Amino acid sequence: MKIALGPLLYYWPRQSTLAFYADMADAPVDVVYLGETVCSRRHELRLSDWLEVAEILAAAGKEVVLSSQVLVESESDLKSLRRIVANGHFRVEANDMGAVHLLSSGDTPVRDWIAGPTLNIFNPTTLDLFAGLGATRWVAPPEMSREQIRALRDGLGHHMEVEIFAHGRLPLAYSARCFTARHYNLQKDTCEFRCLEFADGIPLKTREGAPFLTLNGIQTQSAQVHTLLGDLPAVCAEGVDILRISPQGAHTPEILQLFRQALDGLIPPADALHEALPLLPAEPCNGFWHGRPGVELRLPN
Amino acid sequence: MTSSRPIELVCPAGSLPALKSAIDHGADCVYLGFKDATNARNFSGLNFDDKGMAEGIRYAHDRGRKVLLALNTYPQADNWQRWTGAVDRAAAFGIDAVILADPGLMAYARKTHPDLRLHLSVQGSATSYDAINFYHEHFGISRAVLPRVLSLAQVEQVIASTPVEIEVFGFGGLCVMVEGRCALSAYATGESPNCDGACSPGKHVRWEQTPKGMETRLNGILIDRFADGERAGYPTLCKGRFEVNDETYYAIEEPTSLNTLELLPELARIGVRAIKIEGRQRSPAYVAQVTKVWRAAIDRVLAGGQPFRVEAAWMAELNKVSEGQSHTLGAYYRPWK
Numbered sequence: 001m002k003i004a005l006g007p008l009l010y011y012w013p014r015q016s017t018l019a020f021y022a023d024m025a026d027a028p029v030d031v032v033y034l035g036e037t038v039c040s041r042r043h044e045l046r047l048s049d050w051l052e053v054a055e056i057l058a059a060a061g062k063e064v065v066l067s068s069q070v071l072v073e074s075e076s077d078l079k080s081l082r083r084i085v086a087n088g089h090f091r092v093e094a095n096d097m098g099a100v101h102l103l104s105s106g107d108t109p110v111r112d113w114i115a116g117p118t119l120n121i122f123n124p125t126t127l128d129l130f131a132g133l134g135a136t137r138w139v140a141p142p143e144m145s146r147e148q149i150r151a152l153r154d155g156l157g158h159h160m161e162v163e164i165f166a167h168g169r170l171p172l173a174y175s176a177r178c179f180t181a182r183h184y185n186l187q188k189d190t191c192e193f194r195c196l197e198f199a200d201g202i203p204l205k206t207r208e209g210a211p212f213l214t215l216n217g218i219q220t221q222s223a224q225v226h227t228l229l230g231d232l233p234a235v236c237a238e239g240v241d242i243l244r245i246s247p248q249g250a251h252t253p254e255i256l257q258l259f260r261q262a263l264d265g266l267i268p269p270a271d272a273l274h275e276a277l278p279l280l281p282a283e284p285c286n287g288f289w290h291g292r293p294g295v296e297l298r299l300p301n
Numbered sequence: 302m303t304s305s306r307p308i309e310l311v312c313p314a315g316s317l318p319a320l321k322s323a324i325d326h327g328a329d330c331v332y333l334g335f336k337d338a339t340n341a342r343n344f345s346g347l348n349f350d351d352k353g354m355a356e357g358i359r360y361a362h363d364r365g366r367k368v369l370l371a372l373n374t375y376p377q378a379d380n381w382q383r384w385t386g387a388v389d390r391a392a393a394f395g396i397d398a399v400i401l402a403d404p405g406l407m408a409y410a411r412k413t414h415p416d417l418r419l420h421l422s423v424q425g426s427a428t429s430y431d432a433i434n435f436y437h438e439h440f441g442i443s444r445a446v447l448p449r450v451l452s453l454a455q456v457e458q459v460i461a462s463t464p465v466e467i468e469v470f471g472f473g474g475l476c477v478m479v480e481g482r483c484a485l486s487a488y489a490t491g492e493s494p495n496c497d498g499a500c501s502p503g504k505h506v507r508w509e510q511t512p513k514g515m516e517t518r519l520n521g522i523l524i525d526r527f528a529d530g531e532r533a534g535y536p537t538l539c540k541g542r543f544e545v546n547d548e549t550y551y552a553i554e555e556p557t558s559l560n561t562l563e564l565l566p567e568l569a570r571i572g573v574r575a576i577k578i579e580g581r582q583r584s585p586a587y588v589a590q591v592t593k594v595w596r597a598a599i600d601r602v603l604a605g606g607q608p609f610r611v612e613a614a615w616m617a618e619l620n621k622v623s624e625g626q627s628h629t630l631g632a633y634y635r636p637w638k
Contacts (some may be wrong), residue, residue, distance in 0.1 A: 098431030126405030
């Protein structure tokens with residue numbers, strides 16, 4: 001079982017971002033997804049900077065993937081997408097159908113790319129179709145349950161690596177609107193890059209003070225931290241190939257370490273979960289894996 | 302399906318009376334769904350069984366109008382046959398086009414029913430011409446419905462760069478999230494627009510009068526609380542009031558409707574092929590009112606002549622049936638973002 005570090009969903013200052021990835025060179029992680037997937041206005045790191053980070057991590061023995069932006073709106077978004085697709089060195093995670101089109105068409109289609117979690121691939125016929133277009137790995141939509149993932153895998157005609165979202169606040173929705181800018185009564189075009197102030201996004205609570213969601217620019221996340229640390233025996237039994245850990249504001253290296261140790265049998269998964277709890281920015285949840293509302297928590301037996 | 306008018310008015314039909322209402326008031330096309338999770342308005346009491354479908358299609362075709370079938374949710378491994386079966390039934394009924402989101406289902410429809418016209422649903426989340434051209438190249442889609450995220454200039458760019466006809470939303474309930482990219486309802490209730498055809502489903506809703514006011518909950522989660530005299534809205538979870546940094550407000554979106562009537566001449570100029578009215582869950586009276594206004598406005602634009610002016614009476618009619626009795630231009634208006 002490999003561990004992947006998902007793309008950084010938040011907007012951190014340049015130095016913090018570079019320091020975070022410098023640490024990843026020594027972290028127990030096999031695959032690292034890089035690049036800005038949420039908002040085209042975020043520019044602390046440009047593509048050339050991401051490519052430099054990619055080179056450093058590749059030299060440290062990591063498999064590096066460049067992730068494409070989820071919501072593509074403008075001609076300049078498309079230009080950035082074309083540069084990522086044509087990088088000529090690193091594999092690409094396609095997060096919208098425009099990326100799939102660019103990867104799979106033209107004179108020299110790419111034969112080895114990753115079908116990202118926002119492509120809405122929910123059945124084996126569709127996944128086989130993408131495999132035929134060159135996808136070699138599928139990242140399941142986070143809302144899929146264990147049973148749904150198993151059924152899809154069992155129905156596949158192609159061999160594909162399967163990756164699931166195993167830890168982090170769930171990326172639940174994307175919008176043309178920026179909710180962080182809205183909170184400050186700013187327009188998106190003049191947002192003053194307020195996302196930089198929130199390493200874990202902005203908590204949103206119900207009117208009775210219960211944590212519910214997290215505002216992260218144009219992305220809305222869960223307030224609760226989805227984690228399958230306590231479910232690892234079941235996850236392994238399903239033949240999942242890769243576990244995605246989504247970067248959080250602090251303690252990501254410790255979380256990676258706990259997953260690695262639990263996978264290697266060095267600590268029981270239930271103990272790993274217990275150790276992880278104080279490291280999380282909020283309460284845990286895992287409902288999606290169990291075919292339940294995502295907000296719910298099912299504790300291991 | 303050859304098209305009769307330069308801009309088609311595509312109206313919602315959640316029931317046979319709504320379908321007839323749309324046709325009688327000037328819809329060029331109606332769109333509808335079967336009574337199950339194969340469409341994104343899977344609400345009890347809505348949609349069509351085989352008998353209603355046959356009658357609805359006959360009613361429309363007798364009057365030279367078209368019927369589009371929404372099969373725009375995502376099938377899964379264990380229910381795949383229900384979706385392919387729905388495509389087969391649609392073809393057998395002589396539906397004018399099916400509106401699909403799932404690429405695997407499109408491949409099935411193209412192969413099994415080569416003459417069946419395919420539209421890409423808004424649930425396909427295709428926001429660029431590169432994305433739309435993907436579906437055109439592989440499945441021969443004839444039309445794409447754009448998510449409600451692009452500015453007018455961006456819509457124009459899409460139209461200029463694809464052979465696929467473009468349909469946009471003109472009026473109705475507004476999803477503030479990119480369609481097809483929202484799992485908020487799944488997170489709160491376990492049921493999602495993508496897989497179950499439902500957002501904030503009624504069976505999870507609780508209304509409760511409390512000393513603090515009327516509270517609306519979704520699967521136990523407090524979505525909003527209304528003071529006496531405030532009009533309590535349905536707890537669609539993105540349209541509640543929440544606390545962010547100690548401030549309570551509509552943190553995601555107000556209860557409001559999209560209304561692009563004033564943009565109609567621009568939409569026509571840039572080559573938008575069809576205008577969609579949202580609201581299959583709404584009454585035949587809503588369908589009649591909205592269809593009538595949009596028919597009149599589109600006819601005015603197509604007639605040319607003096608500059609287009611939005612009649613005050615049109616706006617008044619539309620505001621009456623708008624969510625929260627207010628409207629917005631949504632993403633067409635940059636400050637909204």
